[in-house]
Amino acid sequence: MSISYKNLTATRAFATLRQLEPPPHLSTLLTPERIRSCSIPMGGGLTYNYAAKRFDSRVLHVLQQLADEQQVIEKYRALLDGEIMNTGEGRMVLHHLLRGQLGKDILHQGKNLREFYRKEQEHIYTFAQSVHQGKIRGSTGKPFTQIVQIGIGGSDLGPRALYLALKNLKEVQGQLKMRAFFLSNVDPDEASEILSQVDPETTLFILVSKSGTTQETLTNEAFILRKLKGLKNGGMVPKKHIVAVTSETSPLAKSSEYLEAFFIDDFIGGRYSSTSAVGGVVLSLAFGRETFEDLLEGAHEADVRATESNILQNPALLDALLGVYERNVLGYPCTAILPYSQALFRFPAHLQQLDMESNGKRVNRFGEPIDYPTGPIVFGEPGTNGQHSFYQLLHQGTDIVPLQFIGFLRSQREEDIEYQGSTSQQKLKANLAAQITAFAKGKSSTDPNREFPGNRPSSLIYGEQLTARALGALLAHYENKVMFQGFLWNINSYDQEGVQLGKTLASAALAGNREDPVLSAYSEILMISS
């Protein structure tokens, strides 16, 4: 069957969807039976429960039609088979291949890319093992005990969120091998602060830039290098403290200034690179090979689930479709990520990039302007913290924000107390159950200020415990959801032309370019040149 690409608004299914009466209020829809039945396994031991989303059987029926009409599974299979899905940049999109073969063999310039990615994984594991065994040491002979990852955007947010998500679990399991720091911002205070916290003699720096030209990252490398060079009298050899993660064609790859180089390629987008060497080096060093392999396995399981064409068996696809319904029919412009797990406190920041950079687009994949809303604004904080912060607006504000809850049956450190008849983990879960219920059902009151309108849709992803495998599935679920939404909206989720103009103007400002009077005026008040 040949694949055709058309705009959301050009589909028959979307026209039907728009004409449907909205479903009844969630206080009517949401029953115990619905809660028990609306669950889909996600891989990694996770379950996607969509009972509290706003839909009825008519909506689901049309969403299935929409998925079929937009040929989203065929498009996913084409992506897996190496079709050029990043149309603007003329690139394949191969992050799925990092965690297992789901499509054809992909040959590129005579190279089997699955083999290439596997080889790099083995390279990472061998290197990490040598570091852990003390075979590879700092230049003054001391073992490496901590890591500083230098990278920004996709080289920072995903790996950082994953590291933080597993740190506690691995610590109590005795598998926290090295602590990691992350240096991203060009703000000199960040580099200065991190350097004040680590002993360079025992620190391994990971420089991460696919292109090898990222301004912030190269600047921070220079910052670190100056420090390391200043310690030369103590026998410090900077190149023995830095490894690079980059593409084979980047200037960094040719440099002899690094202890080791690990490679990715143009087919791994920055925000999709957590399961490549970009996340692999730091996570394998921090936690060991097995943990990273577990993460990949969980991601692969989610990738397999995403090949299902029945939307009721494909959690990423259903999540995507319900999101499009909320965005384009119900008209909700935002979505909140609310993990009831402190370990996931930076995971919303990763999803913010993943979603908003992928689908914050106003042209379709052919570069033609489109006239319907695309990617939503994504934000979030962990519960129960958020309850004492922005939930007021979510419950009683004038706008509706669809919610994505995440929770786990058990904590990671499994140190807990019973207080007033329940453990902290029970309290955490009780709050989660309470919030979903409150948002869906609301509560009437004779006092309008104490009335909760309810009908606030949410979904719940839950699992036994936040392990590496569960985390991999969670990560891939969202990557695949965003992919499916890109297909539904008919946009290219894999470029980011919107970041270019700022880069150009920043360079002009630094060069003291006076051509743009507005830029010059702002440069003056910020005293850039002085």
Add this chain to the structure above:
Amino acid sequence: MSISYKNLTATRAFATLRQLEPPPHLSTLLTPERIRSCSIPMGGGLTYNYAAKRFDSRVLHVLQQLADEQQVIEKYRALLDGEIMNTGEGRMVLHHLLRGQLGKDILHQGKNLREFYRKEQEHIYTFAQSVHQGKIRGSTGKPFTQIVQIGIGGSDLGPRALYLALKNLKEVQGQLKMRAFFLSNVDPDEASEILSQVDPETTLFILVSKSGTTQETLTNEAFILRKLKGLKNGGMVPKKHIVAVTSETSPLAKSSEYLEAFFIDDFIGGRYSSTSAVGGVVLSLAFGRETFEDLLEGAHEADVRATESNILQNPALLDALLGVYERNVLGYPCTAILPYSQALFRFPAHLQQLDMESNGKRVNRFGEPIDYPTGPIVFGEPGTNGQHSFYQLLHQGTDIVPLQFIGFLRSQREEDIEYQGSTSQQKLKANLAAQITAFAKGKSSTDPNREFPGNRPSSLIYGEQLTARALGALLAHYENKVMFQGFLWNINSYDQEGVQLGKTLASAALAGNREDPVLSAYSEILMISS
């Protein structure tokens, strides 16, 4: 002049505002002259530059009319004078009084409240000094070297954001007296992790709960206490390691279980409590009296600016009015906070609570439903990190998000390098100037995928350096902005009825209450009772 409260849509000015033609595209409006002239001093050495906001002289004229018609300055003065502005709860709103007298003397139950707040401040300073001098020590005789603040919501987000904002500056100034940790979430992993990082013998815990009944905070106190009691054999006396910040009527105030108690009262709302003992104890312990006094001074300066009735001399009011124009006329539901300062990386989370919990309301101050949008969704991350994340959507997404930039001429640690002809701080500022310019002007292109529509409004708050005084002014600016928006929307910004339903349902879930079948079904899948 008597004050009358009316809905935004009942004002003549708003009707006029709605009928105005929208201003021309920002690429036309934004000139160097406008950039130089649209600046207002904010106090604390900060400047509010609103040149890149979408307005012209007609809009400003009507916004002044709106401010006058809604009597916002008169309402602010009434608030300062102790009128019951938290109508639902029947309380005064007195956080301004924490940092200086701007209205009448406030007498309550025979007590002059300014004197009461001053007395508590002196109490804090004396206590902090005794700790710093080693006169007050842990129960095993060791000096206190670190602090753990136990609190959630307003007892966490504001104080934490302020501590992180000043930590680097104070460290390089040699004034970082104690390091602070913050424990907020009921997730047991957070308490467990923090306890694994601090030595209880040298740790002073600050328990913060105005009511003394906050579930998460009391649970975390119990978590800590169990640990401390387990160390009794080593001579540990738990009560000598915990101070309380609470109201005089709370159960905590009557407890003899604390080394010391510091008081606030019902007129200081949680999200407005950073300049009370809630922020004062931890910040005075961490940085000393002078730093906290500087913070209060900066806040007071901003409070004074906010009394100006000319909107062009009142940055908080103008910011509020332009926000209402964006929300209620231009129809933008979100706003992003983008500090080009890594030290402010948790400041957006504080503003998220401040704004969304204050103004995420659907009834007016009389408790009557209203039919126009109120508080926006607030999110943000520091630049330049955000540029490599969600800025794609901000530049080229289908929705417009008004932006609030914050930047400083100098870094805090003042350790910097020159790389490729510029320092990191210069690069940071150049990116800031570039982004404002890019968002406002956009860029045309024959390739629609490389076209930037521009006309994305932003404001810029900037100052010499992020000091305690500047931070105080920044904090108060947003508090006052939110207050003015509450007046414009005719809502009560000082209650939070929307948090109640979740609390009730969480208690029911913990009690195993089966009355609500939906709650029961979610409780089952999350296995709360097992």
